[in-house]
Amino acid sequence: MLSWTTVISYPKPAPPQSNGLCSGQWLRRWLPLLVVWLVATGLDRVWLAADQGVPAWDPADYLNSAVDHGRALGLLPGGGWPGWRELLLLSPKIPPLASLVHGAVMAVTGEEPDQASWALALWHGLLLLALDGWARQLHSPRLALLVLPLAAVAPRLVSLRVNFTLDLALTAVTTVALWQLWRWQQPGSRGGGRWVQALLASLGVAAALLVKQSALLVLAAPSLWAVVTGMGQPRRRQQLLAGMALVLALLLPWLHQNWITIIGGTHRSVVVSAANEGDPPVFSMASLLYYPRLWWQQLGTIACIGALLGLALTLWRGLWASRFPRFPRLSLPAGWGWLLGCTVSGWLLTTMSPNKDARYIAPVLALLILWLSLGWLALISTLQWWLGSWRATGVVAASLALATGHTAVGRIAAIHRIAGPEPPVISLVTFLRQHTGDAPTTLVMAPGSADLNEYTGTYYGRLNGGQLLARGLVGSSEEHSLVLEQAEWVALATGEQGHSRERARQLSHRLGERIRGDGRFHRVGQWPWSRGRRVELWQRRADGARGQPFAQQFVPLAQGLAEGPTGLARFMEHIGAFHQLDGHFLYQQQVEAWANQRRARHPQATDALWSMAALMILRQDAGGADHWLAQLETVLPENPWPTTYRAAVLLIDWRPWVARQVAQAHPRFREEPLLKAVGDLAAVVGGDLTRLPALQAAWPRAVEQLSPSPP
DSSP: OOOOHHHHHOOOOOOOOOSSSTTHHHHHHHHHHHHHHHHHHHHHHHHHOOOOOOHHHHHHHHHHHHHHHHHHHHSSSTTTOOHHHHHTTTOOOOOOOHHHHHHHHHHHSSSSSHHHHHHHHHHHHHHHHHHHHHHHHHOHHHHHHHHHHHHOHHHHHHHTSOOOOSSHHHHHHHHHHHHHHHHHSSSSTTOOHHHHHHHHHHHHHHHHHHTTTTHHHHHHHHHHHHHHTTTSHHHHHHHHHHHHHHHHHHHHHHHHHHHHHHHEEEEEEIHHHHHHTOOOSSSSSSHHHHHHHHHHHHHHHHHHHHHHHHHHHHHHHHHHHOOOOOOOOOOOTTHHHHHHHHHHHHHHHHHSSSSOOGGGGGHHHHHHHHHHHHHHHHHHHHHHHHOOOHHHHHHHHHHHHHHHHHHHHHHHHHOOOSSSSHHHHHHHHHHHHHHHTTSSSEEEOOOOBBTBSSHHHHHHHHHOOOOOEEEEESSSGHHHHHHHHHOOOEEEEEOOOOOOSSSHHHHHHHHHHHHHOOOOOEEEEEOOOOOOOEEEEEEEOOTOOOOOHHHHHHHHHGGGGGGGGHHHHHHHHHHHHHHHTTTHHHHHHHHHHHHHHHHHHHOOHHHHHHHHHHHHHHHHOOHHHHHHHHHHHHHOOTOHHHHHHHHHHHHHOOOHHHHHHHHHHHHHTTOOOHHHHHHHHHHTTTTTTGGGGHHHHHHHHHHHHHHHOOO
16 A cells, blocks of 8 residues: 555654754754745845835725724824723724734834835744744655745735735734644644643634634634544643633633624625625535635646646556555545644635635645645655656756746736826825824725725824824715715815725715815815826815714714614714714714713713713723713613613623613513513523523514614
């Protein structure tokens, strides 16, 4: 029988050598890794210097998050330590670890896009380190010498090194996590099952999940396998429990503060985006093959051909050498079965996500590179048998050089050049900041394209301590009146607006017509865009009448919460527009100052109490909301809605037992469907499953109460 162990021979152990650099041991171990990283990083810096494009939607969003966290840590100008809760609120949908790292790197390298991209070089170094260590422990230093260049020239990974997203960070950290999990779950005879390995694996899993929650797609099956196999061994059971406790301890603070927005954001980015972009149905052949059909280009044509050729030649060599007429059975050496399971499960679970994108499969590409390296090692073994060692080395070196050239040609073609002096978004923001300085400013951005959008505008508006925020076009034509009444600065575009959806293009064009025809605004600047289009900046005239300030509108909206679902719906409908036009939430500071003055004169003034409660809810301050709603319960003992909101806030804050007590203490608990449903839900979540039938009975009535009445 033929096995990989016999075909791909392992090198003999090196003879003992003396310690120290003079022995060359350190150089042989680390020099290849360092050289590959330095060369790749140098070429990336050359590419970034040649590329003149500006960050598109996602990269700009991640850069903004890095600035947020760098400021919160006190490392970047324009910020300061806000407290733990406020720090966690900076990551409402995406975990904070990568942004914390990126913000710290920016403090050293600078905030410009090319400067911030040094963080990507660090993630690339971590990925190479993990692949190098895994390859050495999985097979030999020979495999590591192949893994490093193949990872460095893989076209998709190269593109991720110069695009500021989380995918390279996710790939690096998930690779580390899977490598450390493999080391721990190995049998004790092979060195597994140690406490240090359990700690490293737990830290790796937690770090991956704190970079992006989609790490779960790659880690779920291997982690479950490690848990199932480890629970049967007493010593490993203790390590498992300690490891899971560590992972939860690192994840729970962020999850506790943001779980509602995480669910909502994940639904929009996964389900809604998939529907809008026309991605194939999950349970379809098109979905199953979506990523495999990309691997040829993502990993590199030459790399794939060499690996497949190595496999084919190995099979042929085994058939010829063994003189068996039947197809040989291949048995993988120890560790390759784990890698196979990680690769297949990662691909399948990533495929199960409705939203598809070429970069989402990046964590699996790192695992596939280990397989490609194995195929190339088989190719080298066969070529050495045919051609001799030196000729085989020359063929492989030439092939890798050709693969590098192929990737380089593709990256050169991707360089974005600009005919004009600079992108219009930079010109616009620079002009506006000259007028506003570092004062908190909100710019309404009507057009939306990769090089001109609210995320990119916000990023350039906040460089070096700036406080300029850009906000996208508000969502309906009815809200255009609010823009006309409240906006100070509006960016418009002539011609095609750049939005991908027809309705957004129409709304953007219609807003432009209304701004240009409204005498309260005047154009203060314009810059060439592309295809003959211009970007225009419009400002409200000094004598341009404004509508009622948001702070004054907020108070009656907050008071309307006393009406229940009707008032709540009205409140939520308006608050989104407020936040679009007042990105710094300055109205909240004005409302809070007014409420404090009002309460100083009238401690039980319900308008002030409702305003404070509503502010705390918007700020996701559960303790503050509980405080003010409790005061409203005292002032309005017959109104069920302060108690309903309070019980809901406590339940969202993971205090179901307190929420149950609060709900049941109200005299109208059994009469109000929504209040009873919240109380029953709190009881069930708190472990009282006997209330499940009551919850099932109350839920339809609560939903009916929440539904808007027909006109």
